[in-house]
Amino acid sequence: MTKQNFSLHANLGYDLPASLVVALVALPLCLGIALASGAPLFSGLIAGIVGGIIVGILSKSPLSVSGPAAGLTVIVLSAIQQLPTFETFLLAVCISGIIQMLLGILKAGLIGDFIPSSVIKGMLAAIGIILMLKQLPHAVGYDVNFAGDESFSQKDGSNTFLALSQMREYINEGAVIISTISLIFLFWWDKRQGKFRNFLRYVPGPLIVVLFGIAANALFKLYFPALVIGEQHLVSIPVAESVNDFLGQFRFPDFTAITNRNVWIIAITLALVASVETLLSIEAIDKLDKFKRNTPTNRELMAQGVGNITSGLIGGLPITSVIVRSSANHTAGARTKLSAITHGILLLAFVALIPNLLNYIPLSALAAVLIVLGYKLAKPEIFLSKYEKGLTHFVPFMVTIGAILITDLLIGIAVGVVVGAVFILIQNFRSAIMQIEENNNYLIRCKKDLFFIHKYELKYHLDKIPPDSSVLIDISRVNYIDLDNVEILNNFIVSAEFKNIKVTLKRSLSDQKGNIDKVLAI
Numbered sequence: 001m002t003k004q005n006f007s008l009h010a011n012l013g014y015d016l017p018a019s020l021v022v023a024l025v026a027l028p029l030c031l032g033i034a035l036a037s038g039a040p041l042f043s044g045l046i047a048g049i050v051g052g053i054i055v056g057i058l059s060k061s062p063l064s065v066s067g068p069a070a071g072l073t074v075i076v077l078s079a080i081q082q083l084p085t086f087e088t089f090l091l092a093v094c095i096s097g098i099i100q101m102l103l104g105i106l107k108a109g110l111i112g113d114f115i116p117s118s119v120i121k122g123m124l125a126a127i128g129i130i131l132m133l134k135q136l137p138h139a140v141g142y143d144v145n146f147a148g149d150e151s152f153s154q155k156d157g158s159n160t161f162l163a164l165s166q167m168r169e170y171i172n173e174g175a176v177i178i179s180t181i182s183l184i185f186l187f188w189w190d191k192r193q194g195k196f197r198n199f200l201r202y203v204p205g206p207l208i209v210v211l212f213g214i215a216a217n218a219l220f221k222l223y224f225p226a227l228v229i230g231e232q233h234l235v236s237i238p239v240a241e242s243v244n245d246f247l248g249q250f251r252f253p254d255f256t257a258i259t260n261r262n263v264w265i266i267a268i269t270l271a272l273v274a275s276v277e278t279l280l281s282i283e284a285i286d287k288l289d290k291f292k293r294n295t296p297t298n299r300e301l302m303a304q305g306v307g308n309i310t311s312g313l314i315g316g317l318p319i320t321s322v323i324v325r326s327s328a329n330h331t332a333g334a335r336t337k338l339s340a341i342t343h344g345i346l347l348l349a350f351v352a353l354i355p356n357l358l359n360y361i362p363l364s365a366l367a368a369v370l371i372v373l374g375y376k377l378a379k380p381e382i383f384l385s386k387y388e389k390g391l392t393h394f395v396p397f398m399v400t401i402g403a404i405l406i407t408d409l410l411i412g413i414a415v416g417v418v419v420g421a422v423f424i425l426i427q428n429f430r431s432a433i434m435q436i437e438e439n440n441n442y443l444i445r446c447k448k449d450l451f452f453i454h455k456y457e458l459k460y461h462l463d464k465i466p467p468d469s470s471v472l473i474d475i476s477r478v479n480y481i482d483l484d485n486v487e488i489l490n491n492f493i494v495s496a497e498f499k500n501i502k503v504t505l506k507r508s509l510s511d512q513k514g515n516i517d518k519v520l521a522i
Contacts (some may be wrong), residue, residue: 011335013202018334019342021204022065025328025373026052026347027358028235028366033068037076039086039317042238042249044068045351046316052344054310055319056337058303061295063285065325065340066307068317070151071277071409072270076317079266087254088263090312094253095267097308100275100301109297112279113456117484118393119416120284121386122400126412127323128377129405131370133160138367139179141172141233152406160405174220174227175364181216182209182368190372204332206369213365229362237355246352251315270308273410274320278304280413281321288330291498292491294463328373393483396420420452435461445474450485458485462492467499474506 008015026048034044051066059066076089083089103109137144144163152160189205217234220227240246257263282295300321307319329339350358386397399419404412432454436443444461465471473489475481481489496503 008336008338011338014333014335015339016342017202017204018329018332019339019346021206021332021369022325022329022334022339022343023346023350024206024210024366025369026065026067026325026343027237027350028363029070029322029324030068030347031236033070033073034317036070036073037068037317038080039076039089040249040251040315041236042351043086043251043315043317045237045347046250046314047311047319049344049348049351050307050311050314050316051319051322052340052342052347054344055303055307055321056340056344058299058306059295059337059340060299060303061282061285061321062291062293062336063289063326063330063334063339064282064295064300064321064337065329065343066278066304066319066321067325069274069277069320069322072273072318072320074151075266075269075273079270082262083260083266084257085254087251088257088260089266090251090315091253091255091257092263092266092270093312093316093318094309095264095312096270096274096318097305097310097312099268099271100305100308102305103271103275104298104301104305107298108275109279109299109301110456111276112283112297113459114453115280115283115413115417116396116420116452117287117487118386118396119400119413119420120280120287121382122397122416123280123404123409123413124284124288124323124327125378125382125397126401126404127327128374129401130160131324131374131377133164135367135370135374137163137167138363139175139183139371140167140170141175141229141364142167142170143233143363144170151408172229172233172364174217174224174229175233175362177227178213178216178229178362179364179368179371182212182365183371185209185212186368186372206332209365209368210361213362214360217360217362229364231359233363235358235361235363235366237351237358239355239359249315253312270318274304274308274318275301276410278321280409281323281326284323285321285326285330287487288327291335292495294459324370324373327377328369331373331376389483392423395423431457433457433461435464440466440469442469442471443474444471446478446481449478449480451482452484455484455488458488462488465492465496465501467501470502470504471496472504472506476506 030044030048031041032044034041037044047068051068055066079092080086080089083092134145142163144166186205186209189208193201193205217229220229238249240249278300279297282297282300286293286295304319304321311317311319329343386394396416396419400412400416403415432446432448432450434445434447442465450458493503
Protein backbone atom coordinates (compact mmCIF):
# COMPACT_ATOMS: atom_id res chain seq x y z
CA MET A 1 0.00 0.00 0.00
CA THR A 2 1.39 3.42 -0.98
CA LYS A 3 1.73 6.25 1.50
CA GLN A 4 -1.43 8.37 1.45
CA ASN A 5 -1.07 12.05 0.53
CA PHE A 6 -3.19 14.13 2.92
CA SER A 7 -2.21 17.54 1.56
CA LEU A 8 -5.20 19.81 0.94
CA HIS A 9 -4.66 20.29 -2.80
CA ALA A 10 -4.25 16.55 -3.42
CA ASN A 11 -7.78 15.77 -2.20
CA LEU A 12 -9.87 18.46 -3.88
CA GLY A 13 -11.93 15.86 -5.73
CA TYR A 14 -13.07 14.44 -2.39
CA ASP A 15 -13.23 17.54 -0.21
CA LEU A 16 -15.05 20.04 -2.43
CA PRO A 17 -18.11 17.84 -3.14
CA ALA A 18 -18.23 16.87 0.55
CA SER A 19 -18.13 20.53 1.61
CA LEU A 20 -21.25 21.24 -0.45
CA VAL A 21 -23.10 18.37 1.21
CA VAL A 22 -22.10 19.58 4.68
CA ALA A 23 -23.14 23.15 3.85
CA LEU A 24 -26.59 21.97 2.74
CA VAL A 25 -26.95 19.89 5.92
CA ALA A 26 -25.63 22.67 8.17
CA LEU A 27 -27.84 25.43 6.74
CA PRO A 28 -31.20 24.39 8.27
CA LEU A 29 -29.50 23.13 11.44
CA CYS A 30 -27.88 26.53 12.09
CA LEU A 31 -31.22 28.28 11.59
CA GLY A 32 -33.17 25.75 13.67
CA ILE A 33 -30.76 25.86 16.60
CA ALA A 34 -30.82 29.66 16.62
CA LEU A 35 -34.62 29.60 16.62
CA ALA A 36 -34.75 27.10 19.49
CA SER A 37 -32.18 29.13 21.44
CA GLY A 38 -34.26 32.30 21.31
CA ALA A 39 -31.48 34.04 19.39
CA PRO A 40 -31.56 35.97 16.08
CA LEU A 41 -31.56 33.53 13.16
CA PHE A 42 -28.49 35.22 11.72
CA SER A 43 -26.51 34.34 14.87
CA GLY A 44 -26.83 30.64 14.03
CA LEU A 45 -25.48 31.24 10.54
CA ILE A 46 -22.56 33.27 11.93
CA ALA A 47 -21.67 30.37 14.24
CA GLY A 48 -21.77 27.93 11.33
CA ILE A 49 -19.54 30.15 9.19
CA VAL A 50 -17.03 30.76 11.99
CA GLY A 51 -17.06 27.07 12.95
CA GLY A 52 -16.21 26.15 9.38
CA ILE A 53 -13.62 28.77 8.49
CA ILE A 54 -11.90 29.76 11.76
CA VAL A 55 -12.06 26.47 13.65
CA GLY A 56 -11.44 24.55 10.42
CA ILE A 57 -8.21 26.44 9.78
CA LEU A 58 -6.90 26.11 13.36
CA SER A 59 -8.01 22.53 14.05
CA LYS A 60 -5.92 19.51 13.13
CA SER A 61 -8.94 17.26 12.81
CA PRO A 62 -9.28 16.05 9.21
CA LEU A 63 -13.03 15.40 9.39
CA SER A 64 -14.59 17.34 12.27
CA VAL A 65 -17.02 20.14 11.41
CA SER A 66 -17.92 22.77 14.01
CA GLY A 67 -20.92 25.03 14.44
CA PRO A 68 -23.87 25.71 16.76
CA ALA A 69 -24.91 22.55 18.63
CA ALA A 70 -28.36 21.33 19.60
CA GLY A 71 -26.95 20.19 22.95
CA LEU A 72 -26.40 23.81 23.98
CA THR A 73 -29.87 25.14 23.11
CA VAL A 74 -31.30 24.84 26.63
CA ILE A 75 -28.27 26.57 28.16
CA VAL A 76 -28.29 29.32 25.52
CA LEU A 77 -32.05 29.91 25.80
CA SER A 78 -31.83 30.20 29.58
CA ALA A 79 -28.80 32.49 29.34
CA ILE A 80 -30.43 34.86 26.84
CA GLN A 81 -33.53 35.09 29.02
CA GLN A 82 -31.46 35.62 32.17
CA LEU A 83 -29.07 38.30 30.87
CA PRO A 84 -30.28 41.86 30.16
CA THR A 85 -29.37 41.93 26.45
CA PHE A 86 -28.23 39.64 23.65
CA GLU A 87 -25.01 41.67 23.52
CA THR A 88 -24.35 40.70 27.15
CA PHE A 89 -24.77 37.06 26.19
CA LEU A 90 -22.21 37.54 23.39
CA LEU A 91 -19.70 38.64 26.04
CA ALA A 92 -20.29 35.34 27.87
CA VAL A 93 -19.59 33.47 24.61
CA CYS A 94 -16.28 35.31 24.21
CA ILE A 95 -15.24 34.53 27.79
CA SER A 96 -16.19 30.87 27.32
CA GLY A 97 -13.78 30.77 24.38
CA ILE A 98 -10.96 32.10 26.54
CA ILE A 99 -11.71 29.43 29.15
CA GLN A 100 -11.61 26.73 26.45
CA MET A 101 -8.20 27.95 25.34
CA LEU A 102 -6.99 27.66 28.93
CA LEU A 103 -8.39 24.12 29.12
CA GLY A 104 -6.40 23.24 26.02
CA ILE A 105 -3.22 24.73 27.51
CA LEU A 106 -3.85 22.71 30.69
CA LYS A 107 -4.19 19.56 28.53
CA ALA A 108 -7.77 18.81 29.53
CA GLY A 109 -8.27 17.11 26.16
CA LEU A 110 -7.13 13.76 27.55
CA ILE A 111 -10.59 13.34 29.12
CA GLY A 112 -11.87 11.80 25.88
CA ASP A 113 -9.34 8.97 26.13
CA PHE A 114 -11.07 7.60 29.22
CA ILE A 115 -14.43 7.00 27.52
CA PRO A 116 -14.82 3.37 26.32
CA SER A 117 -15.19 2.89 22.57
CA SER A 118 -18.44 0.96 23.12
CA VAL A 119 -19.92 4.14 24.61
CA ILE A 120 -18.61 6.35 21.79
CA LYS A 121 -20.00 4.01 19.16
CA GLY A 122 -23.26 3.82 21.08
CA MET A 123 -23.38 7.61 20.86
CA LEU A 124 -22.94 7.48 17.08
CA ALA A 125 -25.71 4.91 16.69
CA ALA A 126 -27.98 6.93 19.00
CA ILE A 127 -27.41 10.07 16.93
CA GLY A 128 -28.30 8.06 13.83
CA ILE A 129 -31.55 6.82 15.37
CA ILE A 130 -32.39 10.33 16.59
CA LEU A 131 -31.82 11.73 13.10
CA MET A 132 -34.22 9.21 11.57
CA LEU A 133 -36.90 9.68 14.23
CA LYS A 134 -36.65 13.48 14.28
CA GLN A 135 -36.56 13.92 10.52
CA LEU A 136 -39.52 11.68 9.69
CA PRO A 137 -42.05 14.43 10.63
CA HIS A 138 -40.17 16.93 8.44
CA ALA A 139 -40.20 14.39 5.62
CA VAL A 140 -44.02 14.43 5.59
CA GLY A 141 -44.36 18.19 6.09
CA TYR A 142 -44.91 18.28 9.87
CA ASP A 143 -42.38 20.85 11.06
CA VAL A 144 -43.50 21.32 14.65
CA ASN A 145 -39.95 20.93 16.05
CA PHE A 146 -36.94 22.91 14.87
CA ALA A 147 -34.49 21.38 12.39
CA GLY A 148 -31.62 19.87 14.34
CA ASP A 149 -33.65 19.09 17.47
CA GLU A 150 -32.13 16.12 19.32
CA SER A 151 -34.00 16.14 22.63
CA PHE A 152 -36.53 13.47 23.53
CA SER A 153 -38.84 15.63 25.65
CA GLN A 154 -40.21 19.01 24.59
CA LYS A 155 -41.16 22.02 26.69
CA ASP A 156 -44.84 21.60 25.81
CA GLY A 157 -44.89 18.08 27.29
CA SER A 158 -44.64 16.21 23.98
CA ASN A 159 -41.81 13.90 22.99
CA THR A 160 -40.25 12.25 19.97
CA PHE A 161 -42.72 9.35 19.78
CA LEU A 162 -45.72 11.61 20.32
CA ALA A 163 -44.60 13.77 17.40
CA LEU A 164 -44.38 10.64 15.23
CA SER A 165 -47.94 9.68 16.12
CA GLN A 166 -49.24 13.22 15.53
CA MET A 167 -47.61 13.69 12.14
CA ARG A 168 -50.28 11.54 10.47
CA GLU A 169 -52.74 14.39 10.95
CA TYR A 170 -50.51 16.97 9.24
CA ILE A 171 -49.21 15.12 6.19
CA ASN A 172 -48.42 17.28 3.17
CA GLU A 173 -48.65 15.09 0.07
CA GLY A 174 -46.16 17.22 -1.85
CA ALA A 175 -43.59 16.86 0.93
CA VAL A 176 -44.13 13.10 1.03
CA ILE A 177 -43.60 12.80 -2.73
CA ILE A 178 -40.36 14.80 -2.59
CA SER A 179 -38.94 12.99 0.45
CA THR A 180 -39.88 9.52 -0.82
CA ILE A 181 -38.32 10.01 -4.25
CA SER A 182 -35.29 11.64 -2.60
CA LEU A 183 -34.78 8.70 -0.24
CA ILE A 184 -35.03 6.14 -3.04
CA PHE A 185 -32.61 8.15 -5.15
CA LEU A 186 -30.04 8.66 -2.36
CA PHE A 187 -29.84 4.96 -1.50
CA TRP A 188 -29.53 4.13 -5.21
CA TRP A 189 -26.95 6.88 -5.77
CA ASP A 190 -24.74 5.61 -2.93
CA LYS A 191 -24.50 2.22 -4.63
CA ARG A 192 -24.20 3.54 -8.18
CA GLN A 193 -22.03 6.66 -7.92
CA GLY A 194 -18.71 4.88 -7.50
CA LYS A 195 -19.25 3.05 -10.81
CA PHE A 196 -19.41 6.23 -12.87
CA ARG A 197 -16.28 7.14 -14.84
CA ASN A 198 -17.25 10.72 -15.71
CA PHE A 199 -18.06 13.93 -13.81
CA LEU A 200 -21.07 12.25 -12.14
CA ARG A 201 -18.60 10.44 -9.90
CA TYR A 202 -18.07 13.73 -8.07
CA VAL A 203 -21.63 15.07 -7.99
CA PRO A 204 -23.05 14.90 -4.42
CA GLY A 205 -26.37 13.10 -4.18
CA PRO A 206 -27.76 15.64 -1.67
CA LEU A 207 -27.20 18.44 -4.21
CA ILE A 208 -29.31 16.57 -6.76
CA VAL A 209 -31.99 16.00 -4.12
CA VAL A 210 -32.09 19.69 -3.20
CA LEU A 211 -32.37 20.78 -6.84
CA PHE A 212 -35.07 18.15 -7.38
CA GLY A 213 -37.01 19.44 -4.38
CA ILE A 214 -36.92 23.01 -5.68
CA ALA A 215 -37.94 21.93 -9.20
CA ALA A 216 -40.70 19.60 -7.96
CA ASN A 217 -42.32 22.29 -5.85
CA ALA A 218 -42.15 24.70 -8.81
CA LEU A 219 -43.99 22.10 -10.92
CA PHE A 220 -46.57 21.64 -8.17
CA LYS A 221 -47.29 25.39 -8.30
CA LEU A 222 -47.82 25.26 -12.06
CA TYR A 223 -49.77 22.02 -12.48
CA PHE A 224 -50.74 20.52 -9.10
CA PRO A 225 -51.69 23.33 -6.68
CA ALA A 226 -52.95 20.84 -4.08
CA LEU A 227 -49.41 19.48 -3.67
CA VAL A 228 -47.68 22.84 -3.20
CA ILE A 229 -45.37 23.04 -0.17
CA GLY A 230 -46.00 26.31 1.67
CA GLU A 231 -43.37 28.74 2.93
CA GLN A 232 -43.62 27.34 6.47
CA HIS A 233 -42.16 24.07 5.16
CA LEU A 234 -39.26 25.69 3.30
CA VAL A 235 -35.83 26.88 4.41
CA SER A 236 -36.07 30.39 5.82
CA ILE A 237 -32.89 32.49 5.68
CA PRO A 238 -32.98 36.18 6.66
CA VAL A 239 -32.81 38.20 3.43
CA ALA A 240 -30.99 41.55 3.50
CA GLU A 241 -32.13 44.16 0.98
CA SER A 242 -28.73 45.85 0.81
CA VAL A 243 -25.12 45.53 1.91
CA ASN A 244 -25.81 47.82 4.85
CA ASP A 245 -28.77 45.66 5.89
CA PHE A 246 -26.57 42.57 5.69
CA LEU A 247 -23.79 44.14 7.78
CA GLY A 248 -26.40 45.45 10.21
CA GLN A 249 -27.25 41.87 11.22
CA PHE A 250 -23.90 41.50 12.98
CA ARG A 251 -23.98 42.22 16.73
CA PHE A 252 -21.15 42.98 19.16
CA PRO A 253 -20.52 42.11 22.83
CA ASP A 254 -21.33 44.53 25.62
CA PHE A 255 -17.98 44.70 27.42
CA THR A 256 -19.43 46.95 30.11
CA ALA A 257 -21.08 43.82 31.57
CA ILE A 258 -17.69 42.22 32.37
CA THR A 259 -18.39 42.52 36.11
CA ASN A 260 -21.80 40.84 35.86
CA ARG A 261 -21.58 37.66 37.98
CA ASN A 262 -24.13 35.82 35.80
CA VAL A 263 -22.02 36.44 32.69
CA TRP A 264 -19.14 34.51 34.26
CA ILE A 265 -21.34 31.67 35.48
CA ILE A 266 -22.85 31.26 32.01
CA ALA A 267 -19.41 31.51 30.38
CA ILE A 268 -17.98 28.74 32.57
CA THR A 269 -21.04 26.55 31.91
CA LEU A 270 -20.79 27.06 28.16
CA ALA A 271 -17.05 26.37 28.16
CA LEU A 272 -17.35 23.10 30.09
CA VAL A 273 -20.35 21.70 28.21
CA ALA A 274 -19.05 22.77 24.79
CA SER A 275 -15.63 21.25 25.56
CA VAL A 276 -17.11 17.91 26.62
CA GLU A 277 -19.32 17.78 23.52
CA THR A 278 -16.34 18.63 21.33
CA LEU A 279 -14.16 15.90 22.86
CA LEU A 280 -16.95 13.34 22.43
CA SER A 281 -17.48 14.37 18.82
CA ILE A 282 -13.75 14.27 18.05
CA GLU A 283 -13.41 10.82 19.61
CA ALA A 284 -16.38 9.59 17.59
CA ILE A 285 -15.34 11.02 14.23
CA ASP A 286 -11.79 9.69 14.62
CA LYS A 287 -13.31 6.23 14.96
CA LEU A 288 -15.15 6.71 11.66
CA ASP A 289 -12.01 7.82 9.83
CA LYS A 290 -10.93 4.98 7.55
CA PHE A 291 -7.32 6.20 7.69
CA LYS A 292 -7.35 5.94 11.51
CA ARG A 293 -5.88 9.40 12.15
CA ASN A 294 -5.88 10.83 15.68
CA THR A 295 -6.87 14.43 16.38
CA PRO A 296 -4.78 16.33 18.98
CA THR A 297 -7.53 17.05 21.49
CA ASN A 298 -5.76 19.84 23.35
CA ARG A 299 -5.17 21.64 20.06
CA GLU A 300 -8.85 21.12 19.27
CA LEU A 301 -9.93 22.78 22.53
CA MET A 302 -7.78 25.80 21.72
CA ALA A 303 -9.18 25.97 18.18
CA GLN A 304 -12.72 25.81 19.57
CA GLY A 305 -11.80 28.56 22.02
CA VAL A 306 -10.66 30.89 19.24
CA GLY A 307 -13.82 30.02 17.34
CA ASN A 308 -16.05 30.96 20.26
CA ILE A 309 -14.19 34.20 20.84
CA THR A 310 -14.63 35.09 17.17
CA SER A 311 -18.28 34.03 17.09
CA GLY A 312 -19.08 36.05 20.19
CA LEU A 313 -17.29 39.12 18.85
CA ILE A 314 -19.47 39.32 15.72
CA GLY A 315 -22.84 38.12 17.02
CA GLY A 316 -22.75 34.33 16.75
CA LEU A 317 -23.91 31.47 18.97
CA PRO A 318 -21.41 29.28 20.87
CA ILE A 319 -19.65 26.61 18.83
CA THR A 320 -18.70 22.97 19.32
CA SER A 321 -17.56 20.15 17.10
CA VAL A 322 -20.88 18.68 15.90
CA ILE A 323 -21.21 14.95 15.26
CA VAL A 324 -24.08 15.28 12.75
CA ARG A 325 -22.15 17.62 10.46
CA SER A 326 -18.91 15.71 11.00
CA SER A 327 -20.62 12.42 10.14
CA ALA A 328 -22.12 13.99 7.02
CA ASN A 329 -18.62 15.15 6.10
CA HIS A 330 -17.21 11.64 6.52
CA THR A 331 -20.09 10.00 4.68
CA ALA A 332 -19.73 12.44 1.78
CA GLY A 333 -16.13 11.28 1.30
CA ALA A 334 -14.09 14.16 2.77
CA ARG A 335 -10.43 13.45 3.44
CA THR A 336 -8.98 16.66 4.88
CA LYS A 337 -10.07 19.73 6.83
CA LEU A 338 -10.40 21.64 3.55
CA SER A 339 -13.95 20.34 3.41
CA ALA A 340 -14.87 21.94 6.75
CA ILE A 341 -13.23 25.24 5.75
CA THR A 342 -14.93 25.30 2.36
CA HIS A 343 -18.31 24.49 3.89
CA GLY A 344 -17.94 27.66 6.00
CA ILE A 345 -17.08 29.69 2.91
CA LEU A 346 -20.11 28.24 1.10
CA LEU A 347 -22.40 29.12 4.01
CA LEU A 348 -21.14 32.71 3.85
CA ALA A 349 -21.67 32.81 0.08
CA PHE A 350 -25.17 31.35 0.43
CA VAL A 351 -26.24 33.90 3.02
CA ALA A 352 -24.64 36.89 1.31
CA LEU A 353 -25.38 36.14 -2.34
CA ILE A 354 -28.29 33.73 -2.87
CA PRO A 355 -30.56 33.69 0.21
CA ASN A 356 -33.70 34.00 -1.94
CA LEU A 357 -32.83 30.88 -3.94
CA LEU A 358 -32.12 28.85 -0.81
CA ASN A 359 -35.50 29.81 0.62
CA TYR A 360 -37.09 27.64 -2.07
CA ILE A 361 -35.55 24.43 -0.64
CA PRO A 362 -38.21 22.13 0.90
CA LEU A 363 -37.35 20.88 4.39
CA SER A 364 -38.61 17.47 3.29
CA ALA A 365 -35.73 17.20 0.78
CA LEU A 366 -33.17 17.99 3.47
CA ALA A 367 -34.94 15.57 5.82
CA ALA A 368 -34.30 12.79 3.31
CA VAL A 369 -30.59 13.61 3.34
CA LEU A 370 -30.46 13.44 7.15
CA ILE A 371 -32.50 10.23 7.31
CA VAL A 372 -29.99 8.52 5.03
CA LEU A 373 -27.15 9.83 7.17
CA GLY A 374 -28.92 8.52 10.28
CA TYR A 375 -29.31 5.08 8.71
CA LYS A 376 -25.59 4.91 7.93
CA LEU A 377 -24.76 5.68 11.56
CA ALA A 378 -27.16 3.04 12.90
CA LYS A 379 -27.20 0.25 10.31
CA PRO A 380 -28.26 -3.22 11.56
CA GLU A 381 -24.76 -4.50 10.76
CA ILE A 382 -23.33 -2.19 13.43
CA PHE A 383 -25.53 -3.71 16.13
CA LEU A 384 -24.62 -7.23 15.01
CA SER A 385 -20.92 -6.38 15.06
CA LYS A 386 -21.16 -5.09 18.64
CA TYR A 387 -23.10 -8.17 19.74
CA GLU A 388 -20.43 -10.46 18.29
CA LYS A 389 -17.77 -8.72 20.41
CA GLY A 390 -19.41 -9.91 23.61
CA LEU A 391 -21.52 -8.51 26.43
CA THR A 392 -18.74 -6.33 27.84
CA HIS A 393 -18.94 -4.33 24.62
CA PHE A 394 -22.57 -4.82 23.62
CA VAL A 395 -24.30 -3.94 26.91
CA PRO A 396 -22.66 -0.51 27.37
CA PHE A 397 -23.27 0.13 23.66
CA MET A 398 -27.00 -0.55 23.97
CA VAL A 399 -27.39 1.21 27.33
CA THR A 400 -25.73 4.31 25.89
CA ILE A 401 -28.14 4.32 22.96
CA GLY A 402 -31.19 3.96 25.20
CA ALA A 403 -30.00 6.59 27.67
CA ILE A 404 -29.28 9.16 24.95
CA LEU A 405 -32.64 8.53 23.25
CA ILE A 406 -34.67 9.24 26.40
CA THR A 407 -32.45 11.92 27.99
CA ASP A 408 -29.73 13.83 26.15
CA LEU A 409 -26.21 13.35 24.85
CA LEU A 410 -24.21 14.12 28.00
CA ILE A 411 -26.46 12.22 30.41
CA GLY A 412 -26.53 9.25 28.04
CA ILE A 413 -22.74 9.20 27.79
CA ALA A 414 -22.42 9.39 31.59
CA VAL A 415 -24.79 6.44 32.02
CA GLY A 416 -22.89 4.45 29.38
CA VAL A 417 -19.54 5.10 31.07
CA VAL A 418 -20.86 3.94 34.45
CA VAL A 419 -22.32 0.77 32.95
CA GLY A 420 -19.16 0.15 30.95
CA ALA A 421 -17.07 0.39 34.11
CA VAL A 422 -19.15 -2.38 35.70
CA PHE A 423 -18.22 -4.73 32.85
CA ILE A 424 -14.49 -4.02 32.92
CA LEU A 425 -12.03 -5.43 35.42
CA ILE A 426 -10.04 -2.47 36.69
CA GLN A 427 -6.58 -3.17 38.00
CA ASN A 428 -4.32 -0.39 39.22
CA PHE A 429 -2.92 2.71 37.60
CA ARG A 430 0.78 1.83 37.64
CA SER A 431 2.55 1.89 34.31
CA ALA A 432 1.65 -0.98 32.02
CA ILE A 433 3.81 -0.08 29.00
CA MET A 434 7.53 0.43 28.44
CA GLN A 435 9.10 2.16 25.44
CA ILE A 436 12.73 2.08 24.23
CA GLU A 437 14.26 3.81 21.18
CA GLU A 438 17.61 3.24 19.45
CA ASN A 439 18.59 4.46 15.96
CA ASN A 440 14.98 5.05 14.92
CA ASN A 441 14.03 1.54 16.04
CA TYR A 442 11.43 1.38 18.78
CA LEU A 443 10.35 -1.25 21.28
CA ILE A 444 6.95 -1.02 22.96
CA ARG A 445 6.49 -3.72 25.61
CA CYS A 446 3.22 -4.33 27.43
CA LYS A 447 4.12 -5.42 30.94
CA LYS A 448 0.61 -6.31 32.09
CA ASP A 449 -2.93 -6.83 30.86
CA LEU A 450 -4.46 -3.74 29.24
CA PHE A 451 -7.85 -2.31 30.17
CA PHE A 452 -9.62 0.84 28.99
CA ILE A 453 -7.92 2.91 31.70
CA HIS A 454 -4.66 2.27 29.82
CA LYS A 455 -5.96 3.81 26.57
CA TYR A 456 -4.24 7.12 27.13
CA GLU A 457 -0.90 5.49 28.01
CA LEU A 458 -1.00 3.22 24.94
CA LYS A 459 -1.97 6.05 22.57
CA TYR A 460 0.73 8.26 24.10
CA HIS A 461 3.49 5.73 23.31
CA LEU A 462 2.18 4.87 19.83
CA ASP A 463 1.84 8.56 18.89
CA LYS A 464 5.57 9.02 19.64
CA ILE A 465 6.51 6.63 16.81
CA PRO A 466 7.63 8.85 13.87
CA PRO A 467 7.16 8.12 10.17
CA ASP A 468 9.82 6.06 8.36
CA SER A 469 10.76 4.07 11.46
CA SER A 470 10.45 0.51 12.80
CA VAL A 471 8.63 -0.63 15.89
CA LEU A 472 8.41 -3.96 17.72
CA ILE A 473 5.24 -4.28 19.79
CA ASP A 474 5.84 -6.94 22.44
CA ILE A 475 2.63 -8.40 23.90
CA SER A 476 4.16 -11.75 24.80
CA ARG A 477 3.66 -11.10 28.52
CA VAL A 478 0.01 -10.14 28.13
CA ASN A 479 -2.90 -12.52 28.70
CA TYR A 480 -5.71 -10.04 28.03
CA ILE A 481 -6.17 -6.83 26.07
CA ASP A 482 -9.60 -5.24 26.20
CA LEU A 483 -11.34 -4.27 22.96
CA ASP A 484 -10.61 -0.54 23.34
CA ASN A 485 -6.86 -1.12 23.35
CA VAL A 486 -7.12 -3.79 20.67
CA GLU A 487 -8.82 -1.20 18.49
CA ILE A 488 -6.06 1.34 19.20
CA LEU A 489 -3.43 -1.25 18.18
CA ASN A 490 -5.36 -2.19 15.06
CA ASN A 491 -5.77 1.46 14.07
CA PHE A 492 -2.05 2.09 14.57
CA ILE A 493 -1.13 -0.93 12.43
CA VAL A 494 -3.42 0.27 9.63
CA SER A 495 -2.20 3.88 9.79
CA ALA A 496 1.44 2.74 9.95
CA GLU A 497 1.22 1.65 6.32
CA PHE A 498 0.48 5.24 5.31
CA LYS A 499 3.42 6.56 7.37
CA ASN A 500 5.99 3.99 6.18
CA ILE A 501 6.31 2.54 9.68
CA LYS A 502 7.38 -1.11 9.81
CA VAL A 503 5.42 -2.88 12.57
CA THR A 504 6.40 -6.24 14.08
CA LEU A 505 4.19 -7.93 16.66
CA LYS A 506 5.71 -10.32 19.20
CA ARG A 507 3.25 -12.73 20.78
CA SER A 508 3.64 -15.53 23.30
CA LEU A 509 5.01 -18.66 21.64
CA SER A 510 3.24 -20.91 24.10
CA ASP A 511 -0.25 -19.44 23.84
CA GLN A 512 -1.62 -18.17 20.54
CA LYS A 513 -5.27 -18.44 21.45
CA GLY A 514 -7.82 -16.17 23.08
CA ASN A 515 -8.69 -12.50 22.88
CA ILE A 516 -5.38 -11.25 21.46
CA ASP A 517 -5.02 -13.78 18.65
CA LYS A 518 -8.66 -13.44 17.62
CA VAL A 519 -8.89 -9.72 17.14
CA LEU A 520 -5.52 -8.21 16.27
CA ALA A 521 -5.52 -7.36 12.56
CA ILE A 522 -2.03 -8.34 11.41
